[in-house]
Amino acid sequence: MNFTINVWRQNGPKERGGIATYKVSNISDDMSFLEMIDVLNEQLIIQDIEPVVFDHDCREGICGMCSMFINGEAHGPGRGVTTCQLHMREFKDGDTITIEPFRAKAFPIIKDLMVDRGSFDRIIQAGGYVSVNTSGNLPDANATPIEKQDADAAFDAATCIGCGACVATCKNASAMLFTSAKVSQLSLLPQGKIEASERVMNMVKQMDLEGFGNCTNTGACEVECPKGISIENIARMNREYLSASITSK
Amino acid sequence: MSKLNSNIPEGSLAEKWTKHKSKIPLVSPANKRQIDVIVVGTGLAGSSAAASLAELGYNVKAFCFQDSPRRAHSIAAQGGINAAKNYQNDGDSTFRLFYDTIKGGDYRSREANVHRLAEVSASIIDQCVAQGVPFAREYGGLLDNRSFGGVQVSRTFYAKGQTGQQLLLGAYSALSRQVAKGRVELLSRHEMVELVVVDGKSRGIIARNLVTGELERHSAHAVILCTGGYGNVFYLSTNAMGSNVTAAWKAHRKGAYIANPCFTQIHPTCIPVSGDSQSKLTLMSESLRNDGRIWVPKNAEDALAIREGKMKPTDLSEENRDYYLERRYPAFGNLVPRDVASRAAKERCDAGFGINKTGEAVYLDFSSAIKRFGTEAAHVKGIKTPSEDEIKRLGEKIVESKYGNLFQMYEKITAQNPYKTPMMIYPAVHYTMGGVWVDYNLMTTVPGLFALGEANFSDHGANRLGASALMQGLADGYFVAPYTVGTYLSQDITTGKISTDSPEFDEAESTARNRMEGFLNSKGNTPVEVFHRDLGKIMWSQCGMARNSEGLKKAIADIRILRDKFYSDVKVLGKIDEMNPELDKAGRVADFLELGELMCMDALAREESCGGHFREEFQSKEGEAVRKDDEFAFVAAWEFTENDPGKSKLHKEELTFENVELNTRSYK
Ligand SMILES: Cc1cc2nc3c(=O)[nH]c(=O)nc-3n(C[C@H](O)[C@H](O)[C@H](O)COP(=O)(O)OP(=O)(O)OC[C@H]3O[C@@H](n4cnc5c(N)ncnc54)[C@H](O)[C@@H]3O)c2cc1C
Ligand code: SF4
Ligand code: FES
Numbered sequence: 001m002n003f004t005i006n007v008w009r010q011n012g013p014k015e016r017g018g019i020a021t022y023k024v025s026n027i028s029d030d031m032s033f034l035e036m037i038d039v040l041n042e043q044l045i046i047q048d049i050e051p052v053v054f055d056h057d058c059r060e061g062i063c064g065m066c067s068m069f070i071n072g073e074a075h076g077p078g079r080g081v082t083t084c085q086l087h088m089r090e091f092k093d094g095d096t097i098t099i100e101p102f103r104a105k106a107f108p109i110i111k112d113l114m115v116d117r118g119s120f121d122r123i124i125q126a127g128g129y130v131s132v133n134t135s136g137n138l139p140d141a142n143a144t145p146i147e148k149q150d151a152d153a154a155f156d157a158a159t160c161i162g163c164g165a166c167v168a169t170c171k172n173a174s175a176m177l178f179t180s181a182k183v184s185q186l187s188l189l190p191q192g193k194i195e196a197s198e199r200v201m202n203m204v205k206q207m208d209l210e211g212f213g214n215c216t217n218t219g220a221c222e223v224e225c226p227k228g229i230s231i232e233n234i235a236r237m238n239r240e241y242l243s244a245s246i247t248s249k
Numbered sequence: 250m251s252k253l254n255s256n257i258p259e260g261s262l263a264e265k266w267t268k269h270k271s272k273i274p275l276v277s278p279a280n281k282r283q284i285d286v287i288v289v290g291t292g293l294a295g296s297s298a299a300a301s302l303a304e305l306g307y308n309v310k311a312f313c314f315q316d317s318p319r320r321a322h323s324i325a326a327q328g329g330i331n332a333a334k335n336y337q338n339d340g341d342s343t344f345r346l347f348y349d350t351i352k353g354g355d356y357r358s359r360e361a362n363v364h365r366l367a368e369v370s371a372s373i374i375d376q377c378v379a380q381g382v383p384f385a386r387e388y389g390g391l392l393d394n395r396s397f398g399g400v401q402v403s404r405t406f407y408a409k410g411q412t413g414q415q416l417l418l419g420a421y422s423a424l425s426r427q428v429a430k431g432r433v434e435l436l437s438r439h440e441m442v443e444l445v446v447v448d449g450k451s452r453g454i455i456a457r458n459l460v461t462g463e464l465e466r467h468s469a470h471a472v473i474l475c476t477g478g479y480g481n482v483f484y485l486s487t488n489a490m491g492s493n494v495t496a497a498w499k500a501h502r503k504g505a506y507i508a509n510p511c512f513t514q515i516h517p518t519c520i521p522v523s524g525d526s527q528s529k530l531t532l533m534s535e536s537l538r539n540d541g542r543i544w545v546p547k548n549a550e551d552a553l554a555i556r557e558g559k560m561k562p563t564d565l566s567e568e569n570r571d572y573y574l575e576r577r578y579p580a581f582g583n584l585v586p587r588d589v590a591s592r593a594a595k596e597r598c599d600a601g602f603g604i605n606k607t608g609e610a611v612y613l614d615f616s617s618a619i620k621r622f623g624t625e626a627a628h629v630k631g632i633k634t635p636s637e638d639e640i641k642r643l644g645e646k647i648v649e650s651k652y653g654n655l656f657q658m659y660e661k662i663t664a665q666n667p668y669k670t671p672m673m674i675y676p677a678v679h680y681t682m683g684g685v686w687v688d689y690n691l692m693t694t695v696p697g698l699f700a701l702g703e704a705n706f707s708d709h710g711a712n713r714l715g716a717s718a719l720m721q722g723l724a725d726g727y728f729v730a731p732y733t734v735g736t737y738l739s740q741d742i743t744t745g746k747i748s749t750d751s752p753e754f755d756e757a758e759s760t761a762r763n764r765m766e767g768f769l770n771s772k773g774n775t776p777v778e779v780f781h782r783d784l785g786k787i788m789w790s791q792c793g794m795a796r797n798s799e800g801l802k803k804a805i806a807d808i809r810i811l812r813d814k815f816y817s818d819v820k821v822l823g824k825i826d827e828m829n830p831e832l833d834k835a836g837r838v839a840d841f842l843e844l845g846e847l848m849c850m851d852a853l854a855r856e857e858s859c860g861g862h863f864r865e866e867f868q869s870k871e872g873e874a875v876r877k878d879d880e881f882a883f884v885a886a887w888e889f890t891e892n893d894p895g896k897s898k899l900h901k902e903e904l905t906f907e908n909v910e911l912n913t914r915s916y917k
Contacts, residue, residue: 007499020772030523038778041303043830044778053830057489059529060413060658063320081682085661110460111471111828121317125429129422134301134727136369141378142336149413155383155408157416162319192381231715232456 001027001093005040007052008100012109013105015114019098029089033076034059036088038220053112055086059084061226064161068113069100074165074224078169081161082226106175106210107168119210120162120178127199128182130191145188154188157181159227166221166229172213177221179207180237181229186241197244253506253886253902256271256688257361258266260551263285264907265713266365269689271431274739275733279307283745284738287454287469289441289496291318293413293719294702295475297726298734299734303424303432304401308469311424311433312456314440314491314833319421322477322489323722327534327655329395329405330719332370337394341368341402342453348909350717352585353399354682354710355860355876356911357509357884359904361689369728370720371803374406375726380419397715398535399916401584405716410534410654416719420699420726439465440833441496442764443757444472444503446699451500451698452747455757459833462826464761466754468747471697474500475726478681478703480513482848483784483793486678487519487532493837494844497704507887508686508706510844511852514713514861515794516679517543517590520662521610530677531662533613534655535715537581537849540618540648542674543590545602547571547612552602552808560614562604562671573597581916588712588861588874589916591676594792596872597674605673614671619644625869676794680718682709682861683851686886686902690733691725695888699734700726703749706884768835773818777831780815781838784808784845792849797865801853805846809895843894847887853900857881878911 002025010017015029024040031039034056038043055065066083070076076086090237091097099113108116132138158181166177183200192199215234258269276284285309288299289312299311313321333346348365351358374392378384384406385393394403408415427433436456442464443455479494480486492497501507511744518533546552547569554560575582585593596612603609623644627635635643645668649656657669663673664738685693685700687707692699702722709717749755815838823829858867858874859881866874884902 019365020634022285023406028524029528031526032528035476035526035528039526042778043774045820051831055372055383057315057320057491058311058322058325059490060325060531060759061661062325062411063315063322063489065315067691076390080657081661087661087664089664100612119318121428121437121726124319124422125425130379130381131426132376132423133304134297134376134423134731136376136378136728137371138375141374142391144385145869147390148386148388151383151386154381156414158408158418159411162317181255185465186381189381189383191379242789243433 001029001088001091003027003036003091003094004096007096007113008111009052010109013110017109027088027208029087030141031088032059032084033070033086033088034084037181052215053114055114056084060220061085062161064163067102067115067164069102069168074102074168075226080226080228102164104167104173104212106212107167108166112239117162117164119212120164120175121177122210123175123203124182124205125203126194128186129191131184131195146189150188151221154185157188157229158187160229161227163226165226167212169224170213171218171220172216173214174215176208176215176234176237177225177229177231179203183237184233187236196240197247198241200244201239201248217244252297252894253900255359255902256407256690258689262364266368270732273736276739276742277737280742284741285469285851286310286734287467288312288475289454289470289473290321290475290702290704291421291424291634292321292323292475292477292702293417293420293722295321296417296424297431298473298475298701298730299418300423300427301727301731302734303427305735307435310436310469312405312436312437312439312441314873315492316437318424318435318437319418321417321490322492323413323719325489327410327414327532327583329397329407329716330373330416331397331404331716332374332406332720333367334371334374335404338401342402345402346370346404350448350708351710351909352914353714354712355783355884355914356710356878356906357859357904358708358710360906360908363755363787363818365729365883366721366724368706369724373720373723374727376564382408382419384415387618389650390456395536396584397540397577398538398584399581401801405456407536408534410652410730411426411677414747418644420723424739430515440497442761442836444500445757446503446837447747447751447752450696451601453749453754455761457761460828461574462824462829464758466749466758467694468749470738470741470744470747471699471732473699474704475701476704480678482784482845483788484676485522485530485545485780485789487516487530490529495837495840497700498840499808499845499891500685500693500698504695505698506686506888507684507847508849508884508886509683509711510848510887511792511855511862512682512711512860513675513678514587514680515591517587517594517676518613518674521605521675522607531658532677532679532745533659533672536653537585537655540571540651541613541615542617543574543583543613544572545597545604549601552604552861553891556606556627557581558610571602578916585916586712586714592863596776603740610673610675612671613674615648615667616671619648619867622647646744669681677835680713681828682706682713684882690736691730692733692737694850699730699735700830701730711862721728722795725751732808764827765832765836766818768832769825770821771816771821773820775818775820775862777819777821777835777838780811780819781841783811783840784842787811788845788848792852795863795865796852798853801849803904804849805895806844808842808849813837814841827899836873846894847897851885851887852860854885855881876913882911888898
């Protein structure tokens with residue numbers, strides 16, 4: 001298969017970027033989207049053009065690095081996939097494909113398709129943990145049974161890979177889905193309940209400080225989330241936040 | 250003179266660790282604040298070590314090359330983590346976990362280290378649960394377990410097929426908490442490119458800031474490498490794209506020995522290679538072998554018909570299938586250890602029974618499990634005479650609840666539905682048991698330099714059991730290093746800050762700079778990727794699942810030629826003082842080109858078959874591995890000399906077994 005690739009090129013955070021157009025050929029339908037970019041990059045190097053910079057690592061949908069906005073969609077067409085899990089069989093021979101970085105004020109562009117998502121780390125640092133030391137002198141793991149339903153719901157929320165597709169998709173660039181996933185995971189478990197109020201207040205505060213927008217309930221984040229994180233988590237976080245703000249005053 | 254002293258404490262096996270801990274000199278909180286520690290890597294080993302040392306009061310700097318510590322390769326681990334909790338009451342114990350690990354490793358690991366690992370394993374689960382790791386639970390609310398290969402108990406804790414993710418996010422949260430307290434400084438998008446040794450001690454690193462390209466100097470009283478495994482020397486592996494040997498190799502060049510580099514784990518259940526531009530292979534968790542059955546057609550004609558697309562696997566009746574693991578190893582069946590399962594798949598495919606276009610694939614079939622689960626579920630629901638469709642539907646639901654994400658992953662990659670047609674799998678490079686040599690305290694041959702997690706060689710001998718890498722990473726980081734690194738640091742309370750303004754730092758920085766400039770100035774014609782791919786082909790064909798003397802010698806010669814060609818013909822664009830991922834990749838591939846040669850030398854020197862190391866010259870009539878304990882019950886620790894991997898010097902650490910009898914590993 002052959003494609004025309006329109007890709008965002010930007011040399012640095014402060015420089016002006018723009019779309020460059022390249023042709024790429026000899027692509028098979030078994031290839032993943034990132035393998036197609038590998039081929040493109042090898043072709044560019046041979047032509048003395050610097051390869052396109054993009055984030056990637058695991059290439060199996062779990063590290064959350066491969067942030068690409070493909071034909072107007074975070075992680076491209078298809079539900080429940082990251083860019084690295086997208087295969088070229090989803091496209092037609094001769095297609096033109098447009099690739100841009102995840103865009104948000106809180107995700108400044110570093111180079112080409114690579115963005116800085118350090119704001120997500122700082123949201124977690126604000127409270128996305130249980131305050132327990134790693135001493136090893138802890139109660140036996142089975143001392144507190146946890147209802148399977150709660151454990152499963154906590155797990156579902158915990159599967160967020162921190163990719164930022166929710167932010168890139170949201171017209172307000174809100175990080176509510178990401179933040180609420182962590183808040184929910186921990187507040188559903190007895191170990192995390194104890195600090196729940198403080199946690200939600202601090203994480204939301206950090207989210208605002210980082211410059212993420214407000215949530216206006218469009219639900220677009222849930223649709224584009226590769227891990228199917230549900231917006232029920234946002235509702236849960238809003239409830240937690242409300243009750244925390246009442247009790248803290 | 251050999252520097253190899255394993256420093257194993259005196260006393261009976263079960264007492265060693267407790268006694269050792271009780272004698273450890275303590276460092277007062279005030280003194281800890283004067284001491285700096287560098288942790289390179291933020292996977293399970295690195296995140297847990299950095300968090301624990303920071304909690305104790307040391308000043309920690311944590312480095313990773315990804316944009317966030319949460320993205321370390323540990324995130325991708327699927328199946329589970331072992332611990333000797335004996336919650337299932339099926340006869341598990343610390344000793345049994347110890348014994349299984351020693352035996353699984355084909356008697357090429359240290360008893361004392363492995364026993365300690367088994368001892369601390371239970372605390373890991375307590376720790377993770379307290380952190381909010383959402384492990385799978387049963388309806389009664391207690392933790393669930395599954396079985397993994399090479400053992401006959403159920404001791405594996407899991408979180409669906411995302412156990413590594415959940416454990417890493419737990420360790421990352423502990424690390425984040427220390428970052429928030431200002432106890433850990435996080436340096437992501439930084440790559441260690443040199444180790445700095447001052448007066449024989451490891452005192453810092455040179456790190457490249459991957460965003461600005463700047464070479465930075467960081468000093469510390471101790472440096473801990475938690476940089477993961479080097480499976481990507483094979484180009485295609487289940488490791489993440491960025492996984493590399495650079496940090497370990499730089500340490501090796503500065504005096505850290507590398508042990509058993511040829512011990513590589515080839516994992517039996519991965520999605521087969523589909524084309525030339527493939528960049529990585531995807532693992533299908535070993536947990537699938539709990540319920541999936543592995544087979545190929547009994548008759549070569551059927552295999553051929555399937556390869557040519559004239560027949561479907563579901564067309565073949567039971568009598569025409571060869572469940573070769575169940576046939577050859579009735580006691581363990583589909584749950585034999587990884588090395589055994591991988592070789593058996595290769596044997597069938599080499600004999601012409603492979604079932605995909607390339608002839609290198611076997612089936613992993615869930616139809617029996619679906620039937621069994623479906624029948625059970627129907628029974629529970631009180632359905633008296635369930636139809637076949639009903640059974641299937643109910644069974645598929647249960648399979649989905651256990652392995653849903655893996656099935657989905659498989660379908661996304663292959664566009665085939667594994668509920669309806671058996672999966673196709675083939676062995677692929679997955680894990681490296683070899684690594685930086687460490688003593689009982691996890692210290693390398695360079696004082697003050699430690700290695701944890703997959704980066705060291707310590708616990709898995711010649712073959713690692715499933716779900717034991719996560720256990721080892723967290724054991725090292727949460728429960729071992731905080732004590733043993735502390736012991737070392739107790740000598741450093743009056744040292745004061747280590748200056749980065751020294752000839753040693755100057756030298757290390759200029760070495761790194763010259764190297765990178767060399768790549769940029771080579772002005773050749775061939776992209777880095779091409780050399781990596783070529784190296785991978787050599788390694789896979791000559792130093793993969795089966796090795797022999799002639800092939801290894803040829804591989805060594807070929808690698809040396811490829812390495813020369815790399816330095817004269819590599820093409821890297823851009824500049825040194827800017828973001829330049831191709832330049833970073835060139836550095837990593839250059840190190841793989843040296844490591845590859847050492848691996849082949851190690852494989853050549855080890856004239857026996859053990860674990861993942863199968864020398865064709867040393868096999869029984871039935872094709873089973875033949876170990877030679879009188880000659881090779883040692884750890885092969887290699888010293889880098891004369892600026893040439895080919896001149897590396899072998900040191901032997903004899904292994905003594907006082908608590909287990911060396912048996913031929915039998916899973917029949
Ligand atoms: C697909 C897959 C599934 C697996 N499933 C299981 C399982 O179910 N159970 C099990 O027990 N094991 C499993 N394993 C093995 C296990 O995941 C790994 O062995 C383990 O996670 C390694 O952890 P680590 O902390 O040692 O290193 P990693 O997690 O590999 O972390 C390495 C860290 O080092 C950093 N780093 C590396 N080089 C440098 C450098 N030069 N400079 C700066 N930073 C550097 C990286 O940024 C990263 O943070 C699996 C492995 C794979 C590939
Ligand atoms: S909520 Fe979904 S889209 Fe947002 S960061 Fe997590 S996984 Fe990505
Ligand atoms: S590269 Fe890891 S999720 Fe895509």
